[in-house]
Amino acid sequence: MASKSAVTPGGQPKGKEEPSSMADVYNHELTPLQKHVAFFDRNKDGVIHPSETYEGFRAIGCGVALSAFSAVFINGLLGPKTIPENMKVGAFKFPIYVKNIHKGKHGSDSGVYDANGRFVPEKFEEIFKKHAHTRPDALTGKELNELLQANREPNDLKGRVGGFTEWKVLYSLCKDKEGFLHKETVRAVYDGSLFVKLEQERKQAKEYAKKK
Numbered sequence: 001m002a003s004k005s006a007v008t009p010g011g012q013p014k015g016k017e018e019p020s021s022m023a024d025v026y027n028h029e030l031t032p033l034q035k036h037v038a039f040f041d042r043n044k045d046g047v048i049h050p051s052e053t054y055e056g057f058r059a060i061g062c063g064v065a066l067s068a069f070s071a072v073f074i075n076g077l078l079g080p081k082t083i084p085e086n087m088k089v090g091a092f093k094f095p096i097y098v099k100n101i102h103k104g105k106h107g108s109d110s111g112v113y114d115a116n117g118r119f120v121p122e123k124f125e126e127i128f129k130k131h132a133h134t135r136p137d138a139l140t141g142k143e144l145n146e147l148l149q150a151n152r153e154p155n156d157l158k159g160r161v162g163g164f165t166e167w168k169v170l171y172s173l174c175k176d177k178e179g180f181l182h183k184e185t186v187r188a189v190y191d192g193s194l195f196v197k198l199e200q201e202r203k204q205a206k207e208y209a210k211k212k
């Protein structure tokens with residue numbers, strides 16, 4: 001009988017270098033923040049390698065430059081915070097451990113993810129109550145800037161840059177023709193379903209283009 005741990009829940013063989021226990025994260029209910037990043041763990045071995053960050057960004061429609069930049073900076077800066085204690089990691093591998101992604105949280109954020117990576121509905125609603133002036137269920141580019149400004153914590157350059165990048169990439173990927181970023185899109189960022197949807201939409205658009 002095949003050993004239970006020989007394959008990931010996705011059915012793919014596990015990476016050789018990482019201990020199999022890292023994939024265990026998928027045997028439990030994921031926190032919303034774990035779901036947010038699980039999309040980028042392409043082979044579901046519990047570890048996001050820079051190549052997977054790159055692949056994930058490409059899959060949702062980001063260009064080569066942004067995807068490569070993100071792989072270097074997200075894995076380089078966030079990855080080390082997520083390495084489990086007593087775990088030795090080879091130089092230049094820059095893994096991100098899905099299990100510990102809450103340790104990668106930064107300052108100057110909205111607070112919608114709590115310290116454990118859970119979703120805080122009140123904080124989510126607050127974003128729109130405070131900043132959605134033009135219409136209640138969406139943010140304009142200007143209103144997004146207002147949110148970023150309001151989230152800024154003193155002496156927190158790293159957190160500010162992190163928050164700025166997350167929100168600006170989201171806005172550029174998902175704003176509608178009139179420049180609105182919809183509440184339901186933002187909701188889908190927090191439960192991780194947005195990335196899956198964007199990838200599916202791109203695949204369908206490609207199929208459609210092939211048939212034409």
Ligand code: HEM
Nearest residue numbers: 037040096104105106109110111112113166167169170189
């Ligand atoms: C195009 C891809 C991505 C977009 C558009 C995006 C967007 C966002 C947004 C809008 C937030 C909420 C920030 C807030 O509440 O103020 C967030 C949080 C977060 N994201 Fe992403 N993200 C992306 C990819 C990733 C990847 C690849 C990782 C790591 C593997 C990641 C890790 C995080 C973490 C750790 C947080 C929590 C930050 C905090 O609350 O302090 N994200 N992201």
Ligand SMILES: [Ca+2]
Nearest residue numbers: 041043045047
């Ligand atoms: Ca992986």
